[in-house]
Amino acid sequence: MAIPKKVINFLEKGKVKYEAIGHRTVYTAFDKAKTLKRGPLAGGWRVGRSPEKMVGKTLILKTDGKLAMVLIPANKNLDKEKIKKLLKAKKVELVSERLIKNKFKGVKVGAIPPFGNLWGLRTFIDNSLMREKEIILNGGDYSFSIKLKSKEIKKLVPDSIFGNFGKKK
Numbered sequence: 001m002a003i004p005k006k007v008i009n010f011l012e013k014g015k016v017k018y019e020a021i022g023h024r025t026v027y028t029a030f031d032k033a034k035t036l037k038r039g040p041l042a043g044g045w046r047v048g049r050s051p052e053k054m055v056g057k058t059l060i061l062k063t064d065g066k067l068a069m070v071l072i073p074a075n076k077n078l079d080k081e082k083i084k085k086l087l088k089a090k091k092v093e094l095v096s097e098r099l100i101k102n103k104f105k106g107v108k109v110g111a112i113p114p115f116g117n118l119w120g121l122r123t124f125i126d127n128s129l130m131r132e133k134e135i136i137l138n139g140g141d142y143s144f145s146i147k148l149k150s151k152e153i154k155k156l157v158p159d160s161i162f163g164n165f166g167k168k169k
Helices: 006-014 029-035 079-089 097-103 150-155
Strands: 018-022 036-038 045-046 056-063 066-073 076-078 092-094 124-128 135-142 144-149 161-162 166-168
Touching: 006 135, 018 135, 029 036, 029 135, 045 124, 045 150, 056 079, 056 097, 066 076, 079 161, 144 150
Parallel strands: 066 124, 124 161
Antiparallel strands: 018 144, 036 045, 056 066, 056 092, 076 166, 135 144
16 A cells, blocks of 8 residues: 555645655664654655654544644653643543544554645644654555654644643653
8 A cells, every 4th residue: 555545635736846765664763763764865765764853653542532633853751741731631541442443434543644634634733843854754654654843834734833842751
């Protein structure tokens, strides 16, 4: 499988420049960062090591019964207390794989692109990713990712909420 058609159509409709990157099959953002490395070719990526701060990981949360999406860099863990405080929520928890399989058809669990509006979810994006010129995001498959300029995510997910949602590992 490559990047699902639903995701490609979303990117094309958003009129953003992006690059689909094929890579070794990985199941975590941290492993993806270790797999990818910037190469000497213009905008190219080579097998090696890529800074974890440029690779985003998408997390799906349930906040007081409502689903939400959070994008943080691979070098951070989610700070649930910050989300809880921001939303004035009583409870914030990661959702089960079964719920993800049922809600996010056509993309692999653990490889969900961080475009909450594609699934009718609020999207929270960590500010540290926005400080990077380029970021690498889940592409819906374990062997393909999406590279784009960080400012492009604002075009794709205009209602995003930006803040500091990650904490050091």
